[in-house]
Amino acid sequence: MGKEKDEVNLTDINASFVISSFKNKEIRNNPSMPARPLLPPQGADHIQTESDLSNTISTSTSVDIADVDSKSTIADDNTKRSSPPQRKAAFEKYRDLYLTTPKIKHRKPVFISEELREQLDEIARRLGNKGMSASGFLENMAIHHLKEFGEDIDYWRKM
Known part of the structure; x- marks a missing residue:
């Protein structure tokens, strides 16, 4: 049994x-x-x-x-882009804007999907400067976004 x-x-x-x-x-x-x-x-x-x-x-x-x-x-x-020098210049501009390692004084967690995190990690590792990470990449994107749309966001907040 x-x-x-x-x-x-x-x-x-x-x-x-x-x-x-x-x-x-x-x-x-x-x-x-x-x-x-x-x-x-x-x-x-x-x-x-x-x-x-x-x-x-x-x-x-x-x-x-x-x-x-x-x-x-x-x-x-x-x-x-029509020529390789233009592509290289565009990459340098992109790298300076998004892929420089930021100095983050007070780190806080931000939750994103695993798939997005893996994509950002790969971009940061392959294209970024030494020490670049997904969190630094996100930091740079957020800074650029707030500079670009800061006035609009303030206006929309008051609506």
Whole structure:
């Protein structure tokens, strides 16, 4: 009898469930995040949900997309470089603006997604100066953003 309890029937094990339970590490890293289902959606229900979601997103952001398209064409015109010396000059300007190691006196934690943190770390390590980190990169971006939009933010705050 004791032997029957110890035996495991491998046909009853759902491999996708076991694998997805190991992949569900966001809950351990960020407990306030809503739990993701351990089992992936199956069949037509999954396809229907995706199409409903894409329809909702496209209808709710149609006005915003028009604004983004007009801004992205302006950005594309400014970022296209015709020669390597121009590209190098643009990189030097970008590096001076965002990738210099800042002096942070009183550090405080800021929470971002793991994927974004990995991307910022890679940019900081590959393109930045010695000692550059993702937090320094974020610090520089925030400083530039506040310089660029500081007056607008003050105005919007008073609205």
